[in-house]
């Protein structure tokens with residue numbers, strides 16, 4: 001098994017997101033379909049004997065102790081008794097607060113990479129459980145397979161869906177996941193369906209109308225994209241996406257985007273680039 005010199009932290013899309021109810025602890029029962037994109041951040045790890053966790057460069061507005069990369073490394077380190085040190089370098093490409101899971105993916109990549117590089121021998125179950133302590137979306141990135149998720153997002157059923165191309169637009173706004181989930185106007189009453197039924201239904205995102213209302217930038221991006229293809233929001237926004245059969249069809253639409261709209265084109269994949277990069281290499 002060869003280990004990569006830099007580790008991918010891919011984006012995710014929620015192809016649908018249903019909110020089924022709110023639990024007593026404030027967390028929401030949901031049903032969602034996660035796929036990965038072949039596009040994301042990159043992390044490099046230089047392990048040492050220093051017993052310190054260093055991260056560069058700093059993320060604007062995110063103190064070191066709150067950075068999910070630092071928190072993931074610290075959580076792993078706390079489970080061990082020997083000194084463990086690392087300098088982590090982040091090549092940040094994903095928008096923050098975009099609903100494409102950049103912070104969660106960075107955390108998962110840190111757990112998976114340092115488990116190998118510090119030789120901790122923790123199994124995926126343990127890494128996913130550590131990830132859950134960092135955020136609802138971290139376990140699916142640790143597992144690394146497209147999944148139908150239920151519960152508060154922790155019950156994962158691996159699924160295989162057709163691998164399409166996606167144009168993802170990044171509206172110039174940061175949407176707070178916590179703000180959307182605490183908004184009194186969020187609809188929370190979609191019935192729970194079986195995965196078999198969901199596959200036959202038209203897909204929707206229950207957060208979309210509320211986010212459009214609170215953030216006109218999202219409404220504008222979506223109405224522009226809808227002129228070209230069926231489109232939806234991912235997660236709690238802000239990003240919106242449309243699906244295409246080919247890369248060139250997606251790029252053609254992106255080429256028409258006005259200056260105020262940034263975006264990217266990426267392939268949807270069932271196996272996370274984090275996992276596909278860890279396949280044994282045969283000589």
Ligand SMILES: C[C@](O)(CO)[C@H](O)COP(=O)(O)OP(=O)(O)OC[C@H]1O[C@@H](n2ccc(N)nc2=O)[C@H](O)[C@@H]1O
Pocket residue numbers: 014017026027028029030032099104134135136137138151152153177178181235236
């Ligand atoms: C909506 C999704 O983006 C779908 O992928 C995620 O479930 C959100 O995942 P995340 O960003 O990792 O979320 P966390 O960092 O765990 O929580 C952010 C905020 O969202 C709320 N939250 C999150 C997940 C959930 N099932 N119900 C919630 O109410 C939490 O109360 C918290 O205030």
Ligand SMILES: Nc1ncnc2c1ncn2[C@@H]1O[C@H](COP(=O)(O)OP(=O)(O)OP(=O)(O)O)[C@@H](O)[C@H]1O
Pocket residue numbers: 059061062066067068069095096097098099100101102103104105106107137175177235236237238
């Ligand atoms: N390494 C990190 N990368 C991005 N954001 C981070 C990181 N560490 C902490 N954060 C914080 O987490 C917040 C949400 O980040 P993230 O980019 O994961 O949002 P998101 O794409 O909306 O995620 P989700 O879809 O899981 O809700 C950021 O605004 C930032 O304050």
